[in-house]
Amino acid sequence: MYTALVVFIAAGAGIVVGFARGGDVDREPWGYIAVAVAILAAVTGLLLAFAQAAFESQGHHR
Numbered sequence: 515m516y517t518a519l520v521v522f523i524a525a526g527a528g529i530v531v532g533f534a535r536g537g538d539v540d541r542e543p544w545g546y547i548a549v550a551v552a553i554l555a556a557v558t559g560l561l562l563a564f565a566q567a568a569f570e571s572q573g574h575h576r
Contacts (some may be wrong), residue, residue, distance in 0.1 A: 525556035 529552045 520559075525552045525554075525559060528552035544551075 529549060
């Protein structure tokens with residue numbers, strides 16, 4: 515759960531930093547790639563968090 519949360523926070527921070535740089539994301543191709551990777555990481559982090567929570571709620575523990 516904590517690993518997924520860290521991944522989600524890091525991805526969110528990546529998106530914020532990308533836009534805080536003055537909107538350079540729109541003019542540089544690598545910016546699109548960075549934002550896409552950050553969004554995918556955020557979604558993956560959320561899915562991992564929910565999957566692990568569901569797994570542990572059924573009585574399984576690490």
